[in-house]
Amino acid sequence: MDEDPTYEVHWPLGPLASRHGPAIGEAPGLGDLRGKRVAFVAHFGFRPEEMNALLRRELTGSFEGLEFYDFPQFGDIHGPDEVKVLAELAEHLSAREVDGAIVGIAA
């Protein structure tokens, strides 16, 4: 039997865009949640009302002075208007001087 031919082959993936530098800078840490403003932003599809109620109950009950911002005011981050919602999200968070955000999307 003849010897199998050999092949020298190229890499089939594409270069990472992030090799030019991180796409997104690192946000600072938050630390203790007492007195902080915390927002919940969510995809409306996966029981966010229940999650919102539980997060509000547990976080405001555990951390003195914590202000909790409910998810509907930020829009549906994976809904019909997600491009617009995401484009405006930073502005909404900034307007409320939010210290940290809880993001829920996947089921």
Next chain:
Amino acid sequence: VEESGTPAVAVVATGFMRQAQVTARAMGIPTALVEYPGVIPTDTEEEYDDKVTHAVVPGIVAGFASRKEATSTNEDIDVDPEPKALVFRGSLDAVHAFFEERLWSDGLPVIPPTNDRVETFLRCCDRDPDEVLGVLAPELREATVWSVAVNGVMAGCRPEYMPVLVGVVEAISDPEFLIEDAGATPGWEPLVVLSGPIIEDLDLNTETGVMRIGRRANSTIGRFARLYMRNVAGFRIPPGKSDKGTIGFTFPVALGEAEATCREMGWPTFGEDRGFAGGQSAVTVQSVVAISAPIYSGGTPEQLLEPIAYHMATTCGPWASMGVYNGRWHPLLLLSPSVARRLAAGGITKDDIREYLYNNARIEIDWFERYQLGIGGKYRTFAELAGGSVEPQYAQSDDPKRLVPVLMRPEWTNIVVAGDPGRNQSKIYVNNHKHGPPVSKAVLPLRPRG
């Protein structure tokens, strides 16, 4: 959120953790991921309460307190060679084993992407090999002309397909296509539809068995689209991490229309419907998430269309509710040439067909609303789901048995005439709402690089 300088903690269900990790690392953002242990839509209210209280909330607190840095430990993406590197030398079997081990293959044998083969492909296209056609999520890799050639070789394409392959990648790189959602749970596939002279130039099958593997151009161009989404966008089934198609199916072969039949009937071709001149070749890519049963129809124009409307309603089914919710729904009718001829002889146009289907493909809205329980874990009326933005016809009464259209706009139904001209069977290919709507790109004539 991170971009705004706001620390974020993401709550992710167990089954999506690995996908979230890949995305976070590719974006270079801190990986503050908190696991919801389980499947949200099927957990009871008590289970949900318990898991959020005892697992999610502590995770959020810990995540904010000591967020992890964006790590450089991802085993998939931190060992990248130079883009044009030769990465292996060996026998055919050894090449297959090497690629499969690294998840660089779709599981079928590949043609080894040697330098000679890749260069031959590049000579069939006057594009700079380093040109970046887009950046594809979730791995956020650059879609270069070079990588199109490499994957085209692997998929078994011929070099002269290269302009089409570039068009395919331009289409899936278009922001409208939402490639980042191609790993969503519905498990859709990319359908490539070619139009114009390129159909004949590349010898696509447009007749009997048009959607079967069996003709090289149809088979390998279809394979290429999925392979490229796997290798460059990064949608890999286990042991990969980013493809969350719950069940999925296999890639469809590329589709070409029997354009001569359209012209004989006086109908515009699919390419013309998409805005291209008759002599212009083009490629359209759209998602396909469901395919109808075979639709045989005969008789008068009304009788020809009745079963198509019925199958449109049943194939789109309750899933069409997500189209209504997301504002996009673009099914494709693959229409039998013989049925098309009968319709055209009766004075029916493509637009007449679209209008008929819009008016007659209907479903009880109760199915739309009850289906939300399965999708998201909670029954919702349409008004509740859409927050009041749902179109009036879907919220005009409280009668759960009222019939509503599964199609949102008559003009959003695409029609391609193809298949066995000696039979009377059509099929419907349903796209996945706003994920993978039809996106078309011109295919430039073959102009080999010097």
